[in-house]
Amino acid sequence: MDAQTRARYEAKSKIIKSLAHPTRLFIIDELARGGERCVCELTEMVGADMSTVSKHLALLKDAGILQDEKRGSMVFYRLRVNCILTFFDCVESVLMGRAEAQQKLFARDGIAAPEPEEECCPVPIRMNVSWMAGDAPILTPQIAKAPVRASG
Numbered sequence: 001m002d003a004q005t006r007a008r009y010e011a012k013s014k015i016i017k018s019l020a021h022p023t024r025l026f027i028i029d030e031l032a033r034g035g036e037r038c039v040c041e042l043t044e045m046v047g048a049d050m051s052t053v054s055k056h057l058a059l060l061k062d063a064g065i066l067q068d069e070k071r072g073s074m075v076f077y078r079l080r081v082n083c084i085l086t087f088f089d090c091v092e093s094v095l096m097g098r099a100e101a102q103q104k105l106f107a108r109d110g111i112a113a114p115e116p117e118e119e120c121c122p123v124p125i126r127m128n129v130s131w132m133a134g135d136a137p138i139l140t141p142q143i144a145k146a147p148v149r150a151s152g
Contacts, residue, residue, distance in 0.1 A: 018063035024056050028065065032085055036078035
């Protein structure tokens with residue numbers, strides 16, 4: 001792997017790592033539903049102290065997933081890229097696939113297992129990468145159509 005390819009994968013890895021916490025996934029879901037929220041609202045929803053929530057928000061902002069806007073003494077966050085929801089749909093598909101595989105094992109062993117809720121058809125994402133001076137990649141998602149999210 002050459003240096004440029006490695007840098008692209010490291011940039012992608014940083015974004016994926018920023019998602020690797022249940023609180024951050026919850027925050028993204030809440031922002032997808034509510035549009036934007038202030039730190040105080042998110043702190044209450046998460047049930048953690050403000051400094052902890054602020055650290056999670058800063059990490060997601062640094063990864064390019066969120067953007068913020070200061071209004072007076074309050075800071076509001078919103079999704080910077082809605083395509084992250086398509087990634088969530090993909091994760092749900094993986095979970096569904098695992099549940100289906102587990103059901104087959106249960107059936108084989110004669111154990112009743114709960115039915116999965118519904119099947120998801122995620123929209124494929126292609127990331128276009130362009131390079132600017134300073135080795136900072138710019139990732140631009142290209143989505144075939146808007147994803148359909150199940151409500152509830």
